Amino acid sequence: MENITAALVEAFGEPPHYRSIPAPQADSRHEVAEVLAVGIHPVTRAIASGRHYASSAALPFIPGIDAVVRRADGSLAYVGGAGSGTLAERILIDPDAAIPLPAHADPATVAASMNPAMSSWITLRTRVPFTAGQSVLVLGATGNAGSVAVKAARLLGAGRVIAAGRNRERLEQLLAEGADEVIALSPDDAETAAALAERAAQVDVVLDYIWGAPSELAMRAILGARIDHTQLLDWVHIGGMGGPTITLDGAGLRSNALRISGSGFGSVDMSKAALPELAAAVASGTLAIRPRPIPLTEIEAAWSHVDEPGERTVIIP
Known part of the structure; x- marks a missing residue:
């Protein structure tokens, strides 16, 4: 054999x-x-x-x-x-x-990129009713998947993309890669909450690669500062580097049009995710x-x- x-x-x-x-x-x-x-x-x-x-x-x-x-x-x-x-x-x-894949595609580049790119691509194409012109906050944007999420949101027609993360140098780079605005997540919770409330309170979709206590802080800050509390906010849990669980205040759910969902293996019909389009975008370098x-x-x-x-x-x- x-x-x-x-x-x-x-x-x-x-x-x-x-x-x-x-x-x-x-x-x-x-x-x-x-x-x-x-x-x-x-x-x-x-x-x-x-x-x-x-x-x-x-x-x-x-x-x-x-x-x-x-x-x-x-x-x-x-x-x-x-x-x-x-x-x-x-x-x-x-x-x-x-x-x-296109015949000219570099196998190593596609292998490196498809999985991190899928998380945001699939979420915006199938997991939430995202439409061109809506605004997106990428929470945890300085990791590989989060960085690609900034580009994917822009490619799929986001009207405004906000990148939030801890790596300040990488955040500055993201301004040239599709982000309209960046938010540094600092060890000072009050400073971080104020920045999120000021710059991200009116977003339509949150792509959350962090979860845990940092997401609790972000959720409280954003919900408390929204002008129109009936405006739907789709908060999508994708990654858990901040911890596996959050504590959610029921008052925040009752007083806001907040919808929390997850995106990962088992939650998405992959046949509807337009993956050949994603593969073409990866192969082209986008x-x-x-x-x-x-x-x-x-x-x-x-x-x-x-x-x-x-x-x-x-x-x-």
């Missing part, structure tokens, strides 16, 4: 190991594709650690939630989904779910993140690398 190489999670809490495994075999629903590039995203590590809600309880397993592949006909495609196990030389794919290519043989060292802002580690089998 033919073997291929892959990354294999053999124990939770450890990096994947470079291993030899049996080669995948095509069946009536799946074809074999050559893997060209796989992004090491925060959610990839979280699922592999066993801490994510999409984690598998069965060991060992191949990590990886997405990939750029070359199909048997030579065409490029992006494939993905929670638990798809893409960190291998070859994988099985569902041809109907493969997203075609929504791209800089890849840091690393060979699959170095998966253990790559797993613990902390990416710089605007960078994503990408494994090349």
Whole structure:
């Protein structure tokens, strides 16, 4: 039997190991594709650690939630989904779910960019009734996904985009990348609340990559300063780097047209998310993140690398 190489999670809490495994075999629903590039995203590590809600309880397993592949006909495609196990030389794919990529697309750039870009793209295309001209606050805009969210909101027609985050240098850069205004989230809660109340109180959509106590503070500040409390505010929880839970004041819900939702695996019909349009925007460089290519043989060292802002580690089998 033919073997291929892959990354294999053999124990939770450890990096994947470079291993030899049996080669995948095509069946009536799946074809074999050559893997060209796989992004090491925060959610990839979280699922592999066993801490994510999409984690598998069965060991060992191949990590990886997405990939750029070359199909048997030579065409490029992006494939993905929670638990798809893409960190291998070859994988099985569902041809109907493969997203075609332009022939000139750089596999590493697409692998680095599609997952972070999806969070905001899918939210604005399918999770909330967003329309061109509305205003968007990106809470946690200085991370990779948040930075791309600023660009995606602008690309999808936002009338005003506000970027809020802790990295002041990155915030200044975002003014040249689609943000109309920036808000520095400082350790001084009163200062942060005042800035949010002054500059973001009238937004239509909040893309929240933080959650936890910082989001509680932001929500109180924004709701308390809204002029028209009947104006719908869609607050979408996407990331949880500030903590997994919030305490919500019921009075804020009763006195405002506030709608809280989440966007992630399981909450969105991906077939309605216009992902080929997103792939084209990524391939063109409009929504791209800089890849840091690393060979699959170095998966253990790559797993613990902390990416710089605007960078994503990408494994090349």
